[in-house]
Amino acid sequence: MSAPFKVIFATRNEHKLREVRAIFTQTPILPVSMAEAGIDLDVVEDGATFHDNAVKKCVAIAAAADRPVMSDDSGLEIDFLDKGPGVYSARFLGESTPYDIKNAEILKILRDVPWQQRTARYVCVIAFARPGEKPVTTRGTLEGFIAWEARGSGGFGYDPVFFLPEYNRTVAEIPPEAKNRISHRAVALSLMKEKLLEINV
Numbered sequence: 512m513s514a515p516f517k518v519i520f521a522t523r524n525e526h527k528l529r530e531v532r533a534i535f536t537q538t539p540i541l542p543v544s545m546a547e548a549g550i551d552l553d554v555v556e557d558g559a560t561f562h563d564n565a566v567k568k569c570v571a572i573a574a575a576a577d578r579p580v581m582s583d584d585s586g587l588e589i590d591f592l593d594k595g596p597g598v599y600s601a602r603f604l605g606e607s608t609p610y611d612i613k614n615a616e617i618l619k620i621l622r623d624v625p626w627q628q629r630t631a632r633y634v635c636v637i638a639f640a641r642p643g644e645k646p647v648t649t650r651g652t653l654e655g656f657i658a659w660e661a662r663g664s665g666g667f668g669y670d671p672v673f674f675l676p677e678y679n680r681t682v683a684e685i686p687p688e689a690k691n692r693i694s695h696r697a698v699a700l701s702l703m704k705e706k707l708l709e710i711n712v
């Protein structure tokens with residue numbers, strides 16, 4: 512894999528795309544946005560798992576674009592909420608509700624829950640497919656705790672309430688380079704990079 516290999520990264524989330532581009536710098540893989548590829552297709556994420564949704568997105572968009580596509584489905588699993596919001600992370604309290612409200616609600620629900628029961632993880636499944644071919648997938652996780660209060664302005668989504676004991680900080684308080692080294696998305700993407708090299712894209 513020496514010449515640049517352009518892959519449509521099927522997301523409408525600008526933050527995700529920025530992270531993915533940062534993670535693939537210094538590699539021959541060039542993630543391009545759906546807009547750059549001229550694709551405007553909404554895929555309904557109605558799967559029961561991150562895996563199902565990631566596969567559904569990448570297969571549908573690879574067929575529509577007739578080009579290789581990578582997709583991400585990710586979210587936050589809170590053990591106290593039976594691994595919710597999970598695949599509903601983007602839809603929790605409504606898709607267009609601002610994250611300061613979603614995060615405040617999570618802090619409220621967990622207000623009296625002791626530290627040991629505040630365990631949570633980010634999960635990311637990355638899927639890659641060429642048109643008409645069976646997709647390959649990889650998975651990454653990042654373990655942490657739901658914080659006592661929202662802190663920090665970096666990252667996106669649930670980052671201000673997702674606390675990493677190793678850093679004594681929330682994900683929104685650590686530099687983007689640190690997040691992009693350890694995140695669920697970084698882990699899944701780096702496994703995907705190895706798989707793509709193996710299958711010689």
Ligand code: ITT
Nearest residue numbers: 522523524583584585586587600601667668669670
């Ligand atoms: P696309 O489907 O277009 O990719 P989306 O934002 O709707 O964009 P998902 O369906 O995968 O993406 O939902 C993932 C949600 O999980 C996301 O909106 C955040 O709420 C949360 N999430 C995932 N990764 C995160 C991260 O690194 N930091 C904070 N929150 C994250």
